[in-house]
Amino acid sequence: MVSVAEYSVALSEELFRVEGVHFRYREGSPWALRGVDFVLRRRRRVAFVGANGSGKTTTFFVLRGLFTPEKGRVAFRGTEVYPAPTLPAREREKLLQSVGILFQDPDDMLISLTVLEDVAFTPLHRGLPWEEAERRARAALARLGIESLADRPPRELSFGQKKLVALAGLLAxxxxxxxxxxxxxxxxxRGRRLLLAILEDLFASGVDLVVATHDMRFVARWAEDVVVLSEGTVLFRGSPAELFRRDDVLDAAGLEDPGV
Ligand SMILES: Nc1ncnc2c1ncn2[C@@H]1O[C@H](COP(=O)(O)OP(=O)(O)O)[C@@H](O)[C@H]1O
Ligand SMILES: [Mg+2]
Incomplete structure (x- = not known):
């Protein structure tokens, strides 16, 4: 359950509130999320950690409104987006359009014939003229130091390059x-250093960031709030410092103390 302290978070400070969320990929299959509860605050660097299969990716899809929970409630910035029976799907999508998601697998995001078209896709899709969409796309590519990839077909890139292209598409x-x-x-x-710098830059410019990761050194250095998932439930919510004192949680979740 969400703790009393979390309930007292002012609505205006809430990014996401998730209560009792259950989700499974197919009827009759095991729950991928079995009663997930947490509150994420605005203007905090948040990390989700947990072993493979613990539910990080599924949780992100629920937050972005791409998966519909079978039970439970989800609110975004104080507005219930699920179950929210009176909120039309189009309104929910409009609300959640301010949330970008970088998929674990960039192949799920790259669909165009060239990198430039891919990165320009969302601005274009939202009705900007091509010149403006292209300007934004080129700026995003430059920000990630990958302008030289603009005319390449995304499917020919390395995994790391694809990940950066997908991120450029989000920035655009x-x-x-x-x-x-x-x-x-x-x-x-180099890509990691670049990404860290970009995250800092985005955060400073007001973008709220939530990162799923296995990289506990990154968690120790970067995160302010951590949510630990294990087998579709929340095992821990707190600061990295608190987490690294909790050997029981680290053991149960299959995580390592970064030793820093
Ligand atoms: N496409 C899918 N179809 C069926 N089950 C899935 C699918 N994706 C994930 N799962 C299951 O859902 C659970 C949570 O997975 P996931 O959210 O991907 O975990 P994580 O991102 O933490 O590795 C796991 O048991 C996994 O096997
Ligand atoms: Mg995952």
């Missing part, structure tokens, strides 16, 4: 909230 859409699903995976050291 100018999100207010970003959910990043294992953004560091398969990035080289």
């Amino acid at each position: 859409a100018e999100p207010e909230v970003l959910l990043l699903d294992e953004p560091m995976a398969f990035l080289d050291p």
Whole structure:
């Protein structure tokens, strides 16, 4: 259950409130999320951690409104988006459009013939003229140091390059909230440093960030709030410092103390 302290978070400070959320991929299959509860606050660097299969990716899809829970409630910035029977699907999508999600697998995001078209896709789709969409796309590519990829077909890129292109596509859409699903995976050291700098830059410019990761050094260095998932439930919510004192939680969730 959501704790009393979390209930007292002022509505205006809430990013997401999730209560008792159950989700499964098919009727009759086991729950991927079995009663997930947490409150995420605005203007905090949030990390989700947990072993493979603990429910991080599923949770992000629920937050972005891409998966519908079978039970429970989800609110975004104080507005209930699920079950919210009187909120039309189009209104919910409009609300959640300010939330960008970087998929764990960039192949799920890259659909166009060239990198430039891909990165320009969302601004274009939202009705901007091509010149403005292209300007935003080129700026996003430059910000990530990958302008030289603009004319390449996305499917020919390395995994790390694809991840950066997918991120450029999100930046071009100018999100207010970003959910990043294992953004560091398969990035080289330069890519990681770049990503960290971009995250800081985004956070400073007012974007709320939620990162799912296995990288406990990153959690120790970057996160202010941590949610630990294990087998579709929340095992812990608190600061990284508190988490690293909790050997019981680390053991149960299959996590390592980063030793920093
Ligand atoms: N597409 C899918 N179809 C069926 N089950 C899935 C699918 N994706 C994930 N699951 C299951 O849902 C649970 C949570 O998975 P997931 O959210 O991907 O975990 P994580 O991102 O933490 O590794 C796991 O038991 C996983 O096997
Ligand atoms: Mg995952």
